[in-house]
Every structure is written in structure tokens, then in C-alpha cells.
Amino acid sequence: MKELRLMKGNEALAEAAIRAGVDAYFGYPITPQSEIIEYLMAEDTEKRTGMVVLQAESEVAAINMIYGAAGCGKKALTSSSGPGISLKQEGLSYIAGAELPCVVVNIVRGGPGLGTIQPSQSDYLQSVKGGGHGDYKLIVLAPATVQETVDYVKLAFELAFKYRNPVMILSDGIIGQMMEKVELFEQMPRSTKEYEWATTGKKPGKDHVIVTSLQLKPEEQEEVNLRLQAKYREVEKNEVMYEAYNIDDAEYLFVSFGSCARITQKAMEMAREKGYKVGQIRPQTLYPYPAEIINKLADQVKGVFTVEMNAGQMVEDVRLAVNGKVPVEHYGRFGGMIPSPDEILNAFEQKFIGG
Amino acid sequence: MAENLIKPENLVYEKSKSMTERELHYCPGCGHGTAHRMLAEAIDDLDIQGETIGIAPVGCSVLAYYYFDVDMLEAAHGRAPAVATGIKRVLPEKYVFTYQGDGDLAAIGTAETIHACNRGENILIVFINNGIYGMTGGQMAPTTLENMKSTTSPRGRDIKTMGNPLKISELVAELPGTYYATRHSVHTPANARKTKRAFKKALEYQKENKGTCLVEVVSNCPSNWKMTPAESNKWMEENMFPFYPLGDIKTPK
Numbered sequence: 001m002k003e004l005r006l007m008k009g010n011e012a013l014a015e016a017a018i019r020a021g022v023d024a025y026f027g028y029p030i031t032p033q034s035e036i037i038e039y040l041m042a043e044d045t046e047k048r049t050g051m052v053v054l055q056a057e058s059e060v061a062a063i064n065m066i067y068g069a070a071g072c073g074k075k076a077l078t079s080s081s082g083p084g085i086s087l088k089q090e091g092l093s094y095i096a097g098a099e100l101p102c103v104v105v106n107i108v109r110g111g112p113g114l115g116t117i118q119p120s121q122s123d124y125l126q127s128v129k130g131g132g133h134g135d136y137k138l139i140v141l142a143p144a145t146v147q148e149t150v151d152y153v154k155l156a157f158e159l160a161f162k163y164r165n166p167v168m169i170l171s172d173g174i175i176g177q178m179m180e181k182v183e184l185f186e187q188m189p190r191s192t193k194e195y196e197w198a199t200t201g202k203k204p205g206k207d208h209v210i211v212t213s214l215q216l217k218p219e220e221q222e223e224v225n226l227r228l229q230a231k232y233r234e235v236e237k238n239e240v241m242y243e244a245y246n247i248d249d250a251e252y253l254f255v256s257f258g259s260c261a262r263i264t265q266k267a268m269e270m271a272r273e274k275g276y277k278v279g280q281i282r283p284q285t286l287y288p289y290p291a292e293i294i295n296k297l298a299d300q301v302k303g304v305f306t307v308e309m310n311a312g313q314m315v316e317d318v319r320l321a322v323n324g325k326v327p328v329e330h331y332g333r334f335g336g337m338i339p340s341p342d343e344i345l346n347a348f349e350q351k352f353i354g355g
Numbered sequence: 356m357a358e359n360l361i362k363p364e365n366l367v368y369e370k371s372k373s374m375t376e377r378e379l380h381y382c383p384g385c386g387h388g389t390a391h392r393m394l395a396e397a398i399d400d401l402d403i404q405g406e407t408i409g410i411a412p413v414g415c416s417v418l419a420y421y422y423f424d425v426d427m428l429e430a431a432h433g434r435a436p437a438v439a440t441g442i443k444r445v446l447p448e449k450y451v452f453t454y455q456g457d458g459d460l461a462a463i464g465t466a467e468t469i470h471a472c473n474r475g476e477n478i479l480i481v482f483i484n485n486g487i488y489g490m491t492g493g494q495m496a497p498t499t500l501e502n503m504k505s506t507t508s509p510r511g512r513d514i515k516t517m518g519n520p521l522k523i524s525e526l527v528a529e530l531p532g533t534y535y536a537t538r539h540s541v542h543t544p545a546n547a548r549k550t551k552r553a554f555k556k557a558l559e560y561q562k563e564n565k566g567t568c569l570v571e572v573v574s575n576c577p578s579n580w581k582m583t584p585a586e587s588n589k590w591m592e593e594n595m596f597p598f599y600p601l602g603d604i605k606t607p608k
Contacts, residue, residue, distance in 0.1 A: 098429075201449055208423075
């Protein structure tokens, strides 16, 4: 039976976490995502599903609580926004290095520094290129709607456990704060599965389990890195997701992700009305990146136009994908400003059609 | 003749079940090995090897996970009490301990230490205090005594510019969540036995969900104090113990 509700993005995400059978949430309040922990606390998850919810003393403590719970093979979730996510980077590097599954939500606000509480996409590079120290990757999912936010909570845990890797849901203040119609999936039971890599107490006749990201011998640390890289190649092969609009006859390609992609899509429709054959790719995974389709379309179109709520971050990946075949231009608003379809169309005409 | 003596009924000493076969990497004369052994014996005595999860710090005991034959995690520097919280909250029936040095617990991890104690997390915090950063080569620690020399206080710790040595066990003992805080040493057999009794007591309290238990072990660092093991123990008695007096700091009422 379909369960439709009108819900705020952050609250829908929290409800999805309960329904996905998440075992533990550890977090610290920060705007614009505090509704996530507030909702979880109000729902009394301990009673509903047995899910642990704890407000940590800091972002740093929260991500390390995640490390502990994830090390025990539990579904562990945390959420924050830019400044808090920066504080979590050390923990994320350890989690990636120790190959533990977890899900981290970033409801992005404008930066740098304390920045603003208004929406932004300026944490793209931090999310997809590393953020913390060492050669590691987060799998990064970018929802554009409240519905996708809900669906990605489930998907994120599937991917996290499939690859034993941290997964980030990179959303923003628009999606977190707006209300939309959303179809909720049914309550899933909390998993009782035991994993051989998890620290749940030494089993008789078995070796004790060690969760660590330390290898003192460089040869062994290189082995760890090679294993991680092989895993990332698998992720790149299997998990790319994107949506394509009007690409069959496209002469120009727009690329935009998350909430901004919805505004860009409107601009694309307006461009079509003016007679420009514009198509659009909306990456749903930012890592792995849908480079192949963009590279393919670069043979067909005259130019590629990225629109982001930042000063030009994803455009770097678009340029790598296009590989010099056609011009790539960027348009962005940042610091919490949201572009309008009109100004996107205007920027497109200026950059590609000529004043 | 000797063969006849090696019989189970003649056994007076054996390796703890909760320790692995791995050779310890600690410097000769360092207290870590004995502290490990006392904790392993406590785990053995309570027969909780399969129900215990330990957390190694960053510091000299970073490789403690090789030596304790229980499931172990290696935490980021100072974060062990947060990691322990995450574990204990999802596996409340297990025994969880952290094993941390003074730099890890009382400097970079101060916030995690205080808040875990303040929440009364049902964990055992083992705190090895040797007044110095051992692994990185003898830098000043939060616990370094006044006028004590280290590589970053080469003329001795100057309280005016470098701050005071931190009695973190007394500090966390003030918190309502801390159930049991006690200070011991492992430099003599009698002291080592007392330390073991404290570990056992703390683990028994954990079973009863009484709150956070902290067992501090004042220890030596012959390598970085630049002394022989015997000299370092003497120096510890004469200098460390007056400032960090052995005994219970907070006991159940």
C-alpha cells in the first residue's frame, strides 16, 4: 500500500532512516539539518524500532561513535552541514581506511567558514575528491527531491554494506527545508546479520577481529591502497546513476545536480521554447561520476554548460569527461544565493549563442 | 627430572588466555606490558574474553590490538571514548574498554573523555599516565610535571608559559556519570595485583551498568625519561606519585 505524505526533506530523511532499519544515529545540531535529530528524538525510535539516537558532544565525537557502531556491523547514520562535515573528515578517512560501512548526510549551506545557513552546493569537491587525508573515496549520492532523499537513504545503506565504504548523501538546504509529496517505503526490520569483519566479541575457535586503518609497513599499506582502488573501480563500473533529458537531438548539453538541476531543467525547457536544442544530464551519483555519457554526448553537442550553486566545482569533472572535445562553460551562484531559470538561460545565451 | 615437573597441577604461571602469542613491541622496563597483562588477567578471571571489545588509542599502545586476544578497534587520536560509546550503545550487553595514554586521553581527547564520563557511559577507561608522549619521542604531555624535561620543554616545563600538569582523573571524578575512579601503578608485584583488582571491579560495575569507570595507571617511560628501568621506577615513586597519588579517587557510595 502506498503511503503518501507531505513532508519536509529533513524529516522525511529521518523517517526513512527509521524505516530502513538503521541501528544508530549519532549527530550534533547544525542549521539547516537539525530537524533530522529532532524528528528522530520526537519519534522515540528506541521504542519504535530499537534504533539508538544520541546527541554527541561534538561533530568529531559523533563521527567516531559512528566508527564504533559501524565496526560492530551496525547500520550507523550521521548528518550535518558544511562546517560540521569539515570536522568529521578525520573520522571519515579512518572509516574509509578501516573499510567500514556508514551513511553521512550533508545538508549543504553556503561557505566558506561559518558562511551562511542558506543552501549551497559548495561542498562538491570536498565530498567527491576526498575531504580527509589519504587516497579514499566516498560514494556520493545527490538527491534533487524529497522523494529521492527518502529513496537514497535505503540505497546508501545498501551501497555502504555492499562495498564496506562510507556513503554520503549530498543534499542542500533547499531539499532539506522544503516540503514535498513523498511516498514512504514500508518499515524494514533491523538486521540481525553478523559480519566476520565486525567486532562483536571473539568467537570460540576463531581469531579475534581487528578493525584498524594502520599498517606500519609501507608494503602492507600499499596493499591496502591497492585493495581500496580496486574497490573504487568496481564502484565506478557498477553504480553510476544519472537522469537524461532531451538528449537525443541535443545540440547543447546542460549538466547540473541536486536542487539546482531542477532550476536548470526549467531553463532547458525555456531554451527549447526559444528554439535552442538543449538536453540535460543530472548526475545522481557524484562519485562515481557519469563521465561516460557526458563524454559520449560531447561528440554530438556544440558545447556543455554546467550550472551549480558554487563557484565552479563539478565543472572540473565535466571538463575531464568532455576532454577538450567542445567548450565547457560554468554558471554559478553561491554563498547561499539560488539562480533563477531566467538568469541561467541568459548566461547560456551569452556564453554559447552570442550576445 | 624436569619433564616430571611440567604437569598441569604444578603450573604456577601461564600466559593469560586473553593475550595473543604476539611479542610486545614495548621498550624494556616499560609498564605497558604489565598493565596489558593485568587487564587480560581480569578478563580471564571474569571469563568474558568472548564478550569484551577493546579500543586501542594513538600512542605507544596503538598496537594493543595485536596483544589483547579480544575483538579490538583502533581509534583516531583521542577519540576512543566516543568509539566506545558507539559500540556500547549498539551492543549494551558487551564489555567495552578503552586503553589510552595521557596525550590521547588528556590532551587531544579531553572532550571525548569528559563527555563520555559525564554521560556515564558504561565503559572502562584504562588510562596510562607516564607524563610524556612516548611514541612520538618524548614531547611534553598534559601530565608532564613542573620542571620536567621533555623534547618540547627542554629546560623543564615552565608552568607560566606551558600551563599546569593536568590531573584528569580527579577532574572526571567530579562528574556524576563517573562511578569509579582510581589510580594505581604496576611497578611492583603488589601494585600490579592492586591494578588488576581495580580492573576487575570496574568490569563488574560495567556489568551492573553503574556508569563510567576510570583506572589510571601511573607508569614509567625509561626511553624518553632517559633512565634505566630501575632508575625510572625510582624516579616515578619520588616525583610522579607525590603529584599523582595512588589510591581511590572516587568510589561507589
